[in-house]
Amino acid sequence: MKLKDQFRFIQQNMKKNKMRVSMTILASAMSVAFLIVLASVAFGLHDTVIKDTIESPEVTQIEVAGKDIGNGNAESLSNEDIEQIEALEGVNAVTRxxxxxxxxxxxxxxxxxxxxxxxxxxxxxxxxxxxxxxxxxxxxxxxxxxxxxxxxxxxxxxxxxxxxxxxxxxxxxxxxxxxxxxxxxxxxxxxxxxxxxxxxxxxxxxxxxxxxxxxxxxxxxxxxxxxxxxxxxxxxxxxxxxxxxxxxxxxxxxxxxxxxATVYADDLETVKSVMTSLEEEGYFVYSMVSEMSQINTLFNIAKAGLIFIGTIAILIASIGIFNTMTMAVTERAPDIGIMKAIGASPKVIKRIFLLESTYIGLIGAVIGIAVSYVISIGVNLALPLILESAFDEELPQGLQFSSIPFSLVLIAVAICLIVTMLSGMRPAKRATEIDVLKAMRREV
Incomplete structure (x- = not known):
């Protein structure tokens, strides 16, 4: 049985149960949209913070508090220290x-x-x-x-x-x-x-x-x-x-x-290397780049947590897929019996039902992605107006409440497909265990 024929068989059977399949797709779409929109809040706020930081002229600045003389004590910078810092690679200027x-x-x-x-x-x-x-x-x-x-x-x-x-x-x-x-x-x-x-x-x-x-x-x-x-x-x-x-x-x-003293690096890429060189020479330094690293860590933890919560919604939706596929196996018992009678292997039968569950999940994911983008745009447009009118305070310009990067879409689709495939595993296996004679007599 060719792959094209298998897809045709899947589509025909899905059309027979439009209502049930449609509700299952809707549940998948809602769960994917929930995951994306929920996680997009962390991505949006993270992008805003990083954008503001990167656009700040202070991002290439490194504050030098003094030079370590042992036991945690520091001494003020001398002219010789300034000359030594100015000679480092990647340093544009040193104000003092x-x-x-x-x-x-x-x-x-x-x-x-x-x-x-x-x-x-x-x-x-x-x-x-x-x-x-x-x-x-x-x-x-x-x-x-x-x-x-x-x-x-x-x-x-x-x-x-x-x-x-x-x-x-x-x-x-x-x-x-x-x-x-x-x-x-x-x-x-x-x-x-x-x-x-x-x-x-x-x-x-x-x-x-x-x-x-x-x-x-x-x-x-x-x-x-x-x-x-x-x-x-x-x-x-x-x-x-x-x-x-x-x-x-x-x-x-x-x-x-x-x-x-403030060290001005040539650009953002050289800030870390300049900081490393200064620390190796015994200077006490601080840069906004260090702050950015901590901010990134906190937001990454928040993103992972929100994606995990969204995954729970997809797991709940997978119950509907499992139920749909179990019903499909029961209803198509005669078809399965015919396929076995004409020589279809258990592997092919299993693949048909796995493809169907994956197909349902994929359609739901596509719809969910489209809906999440619409919600994201609406949130970015409406929420600032609501907050400003409610608290009578102007929000910072460029504040973004929701952002959906391509990586988040890929994560949501991957989670959805994995969950839907796992949901179809048990019904697919059950389909391969159907006895041909009983199936032909509709005794499954």
Whole structure:
């Protein structure tokens, strides 16, 4: 009996019991759609998180906290360390900074602000491809760049800081803050030094040439002032301490290392190799790539769990296939007897019933896949609108609740076919055990 004839025989018999077969196919389709839609939630959210992470400029950054000197202790990075890191393969640039070890005050015509002052290496920031929100990077000793929130919190000097009012955005209200052009504005940088146990106030002039871009994360806040290496050296010369520390020069410890350094890899692919090289050299490092690895692990566990739950639905649907095939064997006993009488082997008979159960499962899987795509599109369109109206809060752009990759479709089809084939095994075997004479007399 040719394979083509076997398929024709299967189709003819399925047409005889359209209602029962249709309900069995429907059960298979529903179970496959349930599996795919359920797992697609994990795939969709995973894709959103990974997309946001990969598109972030921070993905190629590696934070270097210091160098291991044994017993879990770290020392600040020196210029030699920076040169060693810059020489590593795959490193594009290394930005570094030192923080002035006292709070500084910036005063201009009728306005003032207390904030942190940080020495930044602007040439390396340029090499890293960093851009300013406006203006230009400082090049001269007395030039500075300010954080995005600096001007928004530059308070009028006739307003008591304790009476300052802030809007919902966290910034000073317009009536109390600076409203002029910050680029080109000259400030007196006020700081202190210790002399004979007394604090002496000193001032040096600085001019704003640029404003740092707004931080990518909404909760991030940047009202710092970024000065040049030469300006920090001037402050150190006045205070007589490293990083302008507010202490007596005779008691001050020497600390010329960098407080922080950020390595910029050439691209995402080289981040891991650069991190490995840094760790081998004894540096303490952190990268968003490490976070991505943990995120991937968590989402993969979630995907596996949801696929397992969906598989239970397919197993339940397989009961219907088993019942359909058992009934088919009983009803087709005379046909089976005729096939045996004309020489059909048990192997061929078994194959016919296995093909039929697989055929039912395959049709159900195809319908289920089509339905799951429709549901997925509907979920992505409707659910954000429902959540936004229910909670009156705008969801992040690009958020995807459901995603159906081709791999998920293959997994669902494979599970469905395996389960349906197993469901048809017992009825198929029973068909091969039918006695020819009894079958011809309809005594099965």
């Amino acid at each position: 900074s030192k923080q002035v070890r006292q709070e500084t005050r910036y005063i201009t015509e009728g306005y003032e602000i207390n904030t942190q002052t940080i020495q930044s290496h602007f040439p390396s920031m340029k090499n890293a491809g960093m851009d300013l929100g406006e203006g230009a990077f400082p090049e001269e000793k007395d030039e500075v760049a300010v954080g995005y929130h600096f001007a928004l919190n530059l308070l009028k000097d006739d307003v008591d800081p304790e009476e300052a009012e802030y809007g919902e955005d966290g910034h000073l209200i317009p009536e109390q803050r600076f409203s002029g052009e910050i680029i080109g504005q000259t400030f007196d940088l006020e700081f202190k030094r210790m002399q004979d146990g007394e604090e002496i106030t000193e001032t040096v002039p600085v001019t704003v040439t640029g404003v740092i871009e707004k931080p990518g994360r909404e909760w991030a806040w940047d009202q710092n002032v970024y000065i040049t290496d030469e300006k920090l050296a001037e402050l150190e010369a006045i205070t007589g301490t490293s990083k302008a520390m507010l202490t007596d020069p005779a008691d001050a410890a020497e600390d010329t290392g960098y407080d922080s």
